[in-house]
Amino acid sequence: CGRGLPRSQDSDWYLSYARALLENFSIRMNIDEILYLGYNLLLTGLLALFNDPVAIVYTQALVASLVIILIYLIGRTLFNKRTGVIAGLFYLYNWDVTLWSTYVLSDSFFVSLLILCVFLLIRALDTRRKQDQILFVAAALYLLLFRPTGVAVVAVMLVYAFFRLDHY
Numbered sequence: 467c468g469r470g471l472p473r474s475q476d477s478d479w480y481l482s483y484a485r486a487l488l489e490n491f492s493i494r495m496n497i498d499e500i501l502y503l504g505y506n507l508l509l510t511g512l513l514a515l516f517n518d519p520v521a522i523v524y525t526q527a528l529v530a531s532l533v534i535i536l537i538y539l540i541g542r543t544l545f546n547k548r549t550g551v552i553a554g555l556f557y558l559y560n561w562d563v564t565l566w567s568t569y570v571l572s573d574s575f576f577v578s579l580l581i582l583c584v585f586l587l588i589r590a591l592d593t594r595r596k597q598d599q600i601l602f603v604a605a606a607l608y609l610l611l612f613r614p615t616g617v618a619v620v621a622v623m624l625v626y627a628f629f630r631l632d633h634y
Contacts, residue, residue: 481519484510504612505575526574533578536585543588576612580619583609587623591630 483499487510493499499506512522538551586602606623609616 477519480506480509481513484513488514501614502612504608504610504616508575508612526578529578530574533581536581540581540585540588543592576609576615579605579609579612580616583620583623587627591627 483506487493487506493503493506509522512525513519516522516525583602583605586598586605590598590602606620610620
């Protein structure tokens with residue numbers, strides 16, 4: 467499409483931090499490092515695995531696009547097929563959303579993890595299988611660590627789960 471690879475000061479900062487973390491694995495008591503621990507560790511792991519920020523951007527683009535499947539499954543469970551198709555089309559044809567999701571920032575990975583948590587929560591509530599519940603708890607715990615917003619999101623999910631549970 468000729469628009470090139472997205473770059474930003476935030477992306478450069480995250481990548482520099484991840485490289486430093488790879489060199490001397492030390493996490494300081496800086497508030498940003500603590501609040502974004504989950505993302506920083508994910509980016510550091512991806513950088514260790516691929517050693518190339520471009521590969522990380524393509525990985526995130528793939529993850530973000532695969533989330534459309536989760537949106538469809540959530541939509542199919544809660545609403546109908548049209549919900550998932552509309553969400554997919556919105557994502558596909560809205561360049562600003564697509565551009566933003568390919569930045570090496572915590573936002574698009576966070577949204578992907580958030581949607582995965584919603585899917586796992588719905589599945590755990592619907593199936594009542596122990597495996598589904600464990601997967602939801604694991605994803606929700608990681609969401610809590612990923613960034614500060616994860617705490618509020620998990621709290622809302624737990625309130626939703628509480629009202630969906632049978633209290634008899």
